[in-house]
Amino acid sequence: DARVTQTPRDKVTEMGQEVTMRCQPILGHNTVFWYRQTMMQGLELLAYFRNRAPLDDSGMPKDRFSAEMPDATLATLKIQPSEPRDSAVYFCASSLSSGYNEQFFGPGTRLTVL
């Protein structure tokens, strides 16, 4: 069945290293979201793409985070340099046409920055 896939599932890295997380949205979905989940802040929207163009990345720290969609089957979230406060679970989700529709979530990438 169609699912959102994310890699890696777990990532442990040291402070200052670059981290790249990848997401493959469901085929045919043209809207992609990146969320971050922490105990303290809950679920936060980091970035929102429609038809591969960023619509909203106001939730993302601009100095170290970047999000792109090189093509319709791949979304990436990069952190450079990483910091311990970036430790969280990062989810990718996709949906059809707009944010009013059901969002299908991937399994997440658990990032630990030491």
Added chain:
Amino acid sequence: AQSVTQLGSHVSVSEGALVLLRCNYSSSVPPYLFWYVQYPNQGLQLLLKYTSAATLVKGINGFEAEFKKSETSFHLTKPSAHMSDAAEYFCAVSRTAANAGGTSYGKLTFGQGTILTVHP
């Protein structure tokens, strides 16, 4: 601004008992409302959604929710809890946002979540 408040970060019930998870929303316009469930080490999965059709919405796994405009509530219920219902549940509201270029889109705002524990 639209937001959701989930009353109770932890709810504990016995197997077979009624499940009631509370969600109140604030919205200046009729909202789209959602309940998602998150099982351990997994992503969120949609349980049900309200989109201004029937006020009583039935979802998967025997869950349902009722939209009550007068109470600004969208509480989630299930008549009889199963052990497999143990998970974290999130209420969410979709609002229209606009980016700097003026393009509008739907944006989900999630509540803080309620962890449901089911005892044998």
